[in-house]
Amino acid sequence: MRVSRPTVAPPCTIANAPTVTRRSTDGAEHVGRQEHCSRVVKQVEPLPPSPPDAPVTEQFTIAAGDPANVVDPGVTGTEFVNTCKAPPTSQDTDGHVTTLTGESGDGAHAISVEGAGVGTWDLDRYFYNSTCQLLGQVATSAADETGIIPSNTKYVVTHLFLGAALPVTLTITDTHKWFRDISASRWHPPRSDGGRRSAPGRRL
Numbered sequence: 001m002r003v004s005r006p007t008v009a010p011p012c013t014i015a016n017a018p019t020v021t022r023r024s025t026d027g028a029e030h031v032g033r034q035e036h037c038s039r040v041v042k043q044v045e046p047l048p049p050s051p052p053d054a055p056v057t058e059q060f061t062i063a064a065g066d067p068a069n070v071v072d073p074g075v076t077g078t079e080f081v082n083t084c085k086a087p088p089t090s091q092d093t094d095g096h097v098t099t100l101t102g103e104s105g106d107g108a109h110a111i112s113v114e115g116a117g118v119g120t121w122d123l124d125r126y127f128y129n130s131t132c133q134l135l136g137q138v139a140t141s142a143a144d145e146t147g148i149i150p151s152n153t154k155y156v157v158t159h160l161f162l163g164a165a166l167p168v169t170l171t172i173t174d175t176h177k178w179f180r181d182i183s184a185s186r187w188h189p190p191r192s193d194g195g196r197r198s199a200p201g202r203r204l
Contacts, residue, residue: 053109053174058098061167062160065121066094073126073139073159084132086155095159096168100149104172107151112171113158114144121163130154148175 066074076095079088086097103109115121124139127150135150139161149156149172160166 052176053103055174056101056104056172058170059167060092060096060170061165062092062094062096062158062163064094064164065160065162065166067161073124073157073161077126077157077159080155080157081128081132081134095157096170098156098158098170100154100156100172105149105151105153107149108175109149110147110173110175111149111156112144112146112173114169114171115163116167116169117165119163121166122161123163123166123168124159124161126157126159127153128155128157 068074074094076088076090076093076097079090080086080095080097086099088097091097111125113123113125115123121143122141123143123145124137125145125147126137126139127135129135129152132155135153138145138147139159156170158168158170160168
């Protein structure tokens with residue numbers, strides 16, 4: 001995250017400061033000048049919002065569906081949960097384990113899994129943290145699935161509930177873009193006049 005450099009205020013001065021007389025506890029008088037500070041900080045313009053992360057795409061083919069195990073999704077999912085090792089040795093048997101990188105698990109990224117080809121299929125998704133604890137799942141009767149990746153997700157298991165030899169495309173997108181678009185609409189570049197505004201009835 002980029003932060004605007006603040007404008008440094010001028011140091012305090014004692015020039016032309018009023019004389020101040022103070023009396024200490026022993027009765028002696030001390031004469032000096034009161035330190036005078038005039039700190040005027042110029043307006044700091046915010047930096048423009050940074051661009052969203054580029055979409056991340058992964059393609060793989062899952063050999064066969066396995067509707068028998070829906071708690072730990074199939075052979076691949078069960079091995080992954082038991083060993084907490086990615087990728088498992090049974091990768092792509094009836095599921096695929098994806099390890100997230102960067103900020104994909106920050107709770108502001110969306111994921112979609114889509115099958116291709118003919119016939120019927122049913123893809124489901126399961127989300128796990130870095131210690132392979134289940135954080136959530138999207139396991140509906142729809143052929144493909146789309147949703148938000150839960151915060152702190154490290155692994156995504158794509159399970160083929162129904163289907164066979166299914167090519168799958170997994171795509172991760174940055175939903176921060178919506179917030180950045182809103183922020184960008186409110187951001188304006190620095191004024192050419194240095195930020196000064198003319199008084200009513202006057203022109204600069």
